Structure formats: C-alpha cells, structure tokens
Amino acid sequence: MLRDGQRITIRAIDPADKQRLAQSFERLSQRSIYLRFLGPKKKLSPWELVYLTEIDFVSHVALVATVDHRGSERIVGVVRYVLQEGTRSAIPQGERPSLSAELALIVADEYQGRGIGGSLLREIIGLARGSGVKELQSLQLAENDRMLRLLDSCGLRLRRERDRGLLHVFLEL
DSSP states (O other): OOTTSOOOEEEEOOGGGHHHHHHHHHHSOHHHHHHHHTSOOOOOOHHHHHHHHSOOSSSEEEEEEEEEETTEEEEEEEEEEEEOTTTTTTSOTTSOOOEEEEEEEEEOGGGTTSSHHHHHHHHHHHHHHHTTEEEEEEEEETTOHHHHHHHHTTSSEEEEEEETTEEEEEEEO
8 A cells, every 4th residue: 555545566577567567668757767777768678578577586586566557557666686696606505695686676757755665675675585685786876866765764784885976775684
C-alpha cells in the first residue's frame, strides 16, 4: 500500500514483462533516464530487454512494482542487483561467500515520492541478504539527490566514494 492508499504489487520480473518494461521506459522523463543510466538514452534495445527480463535469480535478481491501470498491469518501478564479476572466484572452498552486487533502482516519474523506492529497496535488500550478498554498490550521479537520500535512509551502514561527479555508494548488509 502506498502512502496515498493506492495498492501496488511487488513481484519478480518475468520474460513476459518485455513490452511492459519498454512501455514503462517510454513514460520516463529524460531527467529520470539520465539519472538512472548516467546519460541520455532514447529506448531500450531488444538485447537490453532480454538482459533486463530474462534473468537467473542467482547472479541477477530483479523485482518490479506494478499497479493496475485500466485493467492492465503497468510497471512503475524496478529494482535489481547483479553480482559483481569475480566475487565468487576468490573465496576459499567451504567458506561462506562475501559477495558484492551492483544495485539499480528506478521509479516512474508520476509515482516518485510515494514510497515505491523504499519498498523496492527493502525487498531487494532482504533477497540479497538471503543469498549471501554482503555489500550492495550503487553508482550515482552526485546530483541524484532523491536516490542518495533513499540510500541514506535505508538504515544500513554506508560509505561514499566520489569520482569526478559520480558517487560510488556502498551499502553494508
């Protein structure tokens, strides 16, 4: 339930979501696209739609927030983590892995500020912890105040590293 009383569903992304995800992307403002993808982008390519929806839920986990819009499901938010390359290989056999994953999150412009980002973030953190992920990393433009405030408010220990207008935010799970 959102702050304003509207119901949302949070569920695993599915290969059948390609068209819904493309439509959701088309409704985003150029500003939201710029902040999420760290630059301009006109549309999601067929390859990107496959990558973003056909995932294994082991090394790549993604959830969507949906609402009912005139009798059909509309994606209004997406969160995902992708295990960092090589995080498993350096771990001695028999020890619990200390995995690190990249975190990404976006909420449709018209739904921002209504609690969807926080809900998605809490869900993905729970899934990451349950899978042995010890750290989530998020690369953000320094000007992305909303996302940075969301990450600050999640209750986890975090650190930031600045690199030429970009912030690497590390959330300790």
